[in-house]
Amino acid sequence: MAKITYKKSGVDIGEAGIFKNKIKSLVRESFRPEVLKDIGGFGSFFSFPKDKYKEPVLVSSSDGVGTKLKIASLVNKHDTIGIDAVAMNVNDILCVGAEPLFFLDYISYSKVDSGVLIDIVKGLNRGCIEAGCSLVGGETAQMPGMYKQDEYDVAGFCVGVVERKNVIDGAKISARDVVIGIESSGLHSNGYSLVRKVFSKSELIRYSGELLMPTRIYVKPILSLLRVKGYGLRVKGIAHITGGAFYDKIARILPDNVNVRINKDSWPVPKIFKLIQNKGGIAEKEMYHTLNMGIGLVLIVEPKAKEAVISKLAEFKLKSWAIGEVTKGKKEVEIV
Numbered sequence: 001m002a003k004i005t006y007k008k009s010g011v012d013i014g015e016a017g018i019f020k021n022k023i024k025s026l027v028r029e030s031f032r033p034e035v036l037k038d039i040g041g042f043g044s045f046f047s048f049p050k051d052k053y054k055e056p057v058l059v060s061s062s063d064g065v066g067t068k069l070k071i072a073s074l075v076n077k078h079d080t081i082g083i084d085a086v087a088m089n090v091n092d093i094l095c096v097g098a099e100p101l102f103f104l105d106y107i108s109y110s111k112v113d114s115g116v117l118i119d120i121v122k123g124l125n126r127g128c129i130e131a132g133c134s135l136v137g138g139e140t141a142q143m144p145g146m147y148k149q150d151e152y153d154v155a156g157f158c159v160g161v162v163e164r165k166n167v168i169d170g171a172k173i174s175a176r177d178v179v180i181g182i183e184s185s186g187l188h189s190n191g192y193s194l195v196r197k198v199f200s201k202s203e204l205i206r207y208s209g210e211l212l213m214p215t216r217i218y219v220k221p222i223l224s225l226l227r228v229k230g231y232g233l234r235v236k237g238i239a240h241i242t243g244g245a246f247y248d249k250i251a252r253i254l255p256d257n258v259n260v261r262i263n264k265d266s267w268p269v270p271k272i273f274k275l276i277q278n279k280g281g282i283a284e285k286e287m288y289h290t291l292n293m294g295i296g297l298v299l300i301v302e303p304k305a306k307e308a309v310i311s312k313l314a315e316f317k318l319k320s321w322a323i324g325e326v327t328k329g330k331k332e333v334e335i336v
Helices: 013-030 068-075 081-094 114-131 192-198 201-206 217-228 245-252 270-281 284-290 302-317
Strands: 057-065 099-109 134-142 153-163 176-185 235-240 257-261 295-301 319-330 331-336
Touching: 013 114, 013 134, 057 081, 068 081, 068 153, 068 192, 068 201, 068 217, 081 099, 081 114, 081 153, 081 217, 081 235, 099 114, 099 217, 114 134, 114 153, 114 217, 134 302, 176 245, 176 302, 192 270, 217 235, 235 245, 245 284, 245 295, 245 331, 270 284, 284 331, 295 302, 295 319
Parallel strands: 099 134, 257 331
Antiparallel strands: 057 153, 099 153, 176 295, 176 319, 235 295, 257 319
16 A cells, blocks of 8 residues: 655645745845845844834735736736735835835645746745845745645735834825825736626636736835925825725725815726726726726825925826815715
8 A cells, every 4th residue: 555645645845845945046136134044944034223213113914916816827927926915015014104124925825837936936026126125935835625726825924114203194184185196007906806707718818918917016106205305294194095995995094084085087097997897887986996997006195295296206107196185074985
């Protein structure tokens, strides 16, 4: 009788070790000076730059890519999915003004080609470099029976820091403040269950280039904006337009005594969103409650800062528009 082994059960420890050795030199490209050791240990070491802060506050986030992965698998394109995983996390902590310091990933699968795993890590590394943070470790979990062959899941976790006095929590948002919308790079990483319901398999393949466009990372432009004396600190609120989109994500940062009114005609909605809406016969409110409609990040600023903020973002080749205003109300979002 043949002996049962872990490898015969579906987990190849040797192959996992080869994979980790292959990516060590790759992830070093994202290392900040504070990283003390290579990946592969029982823990990741990051020396906190305490001299840069008076009252540092650590900020963390954990998120995944969602069913966008289904489209990546459908067309066998995996090199940008890691960017999405990084973006979903670093853009979230950016909303309170935090600078990302380091990132860890989690990749789980039953059986995939090692080249796919390396492509995922390449994307994670590119995303970390773009966000200015370090890819210091993670977990690659082979779990036979949990996924179909060639399917996988990717999620991540990041830690950042912000000076306590510079925390952006929306508490100072008041009536007459201006809402500035910053362009997205496409659908980012939300609403794909709806998209997969609307489009056929052949349509998903046809539009895969647009549907797999990686989530835009806003870290460097926004941190640069916040550090500018004179108007940077007049940013009172930041919302990352992800699940729940305009209605939920903007409402999250509002004080109890104000509303936000969004003018949906104040920016050009990319064609892909109109295609999804028309093909699926989707109600307009549902669209703005599910998809970003071309706006990936929202800033709420003092009226006198509006033009300067838009101009500063343009220096980073980011299009932005005044898309609404703050009014007296009850912590609600209205789209007109």
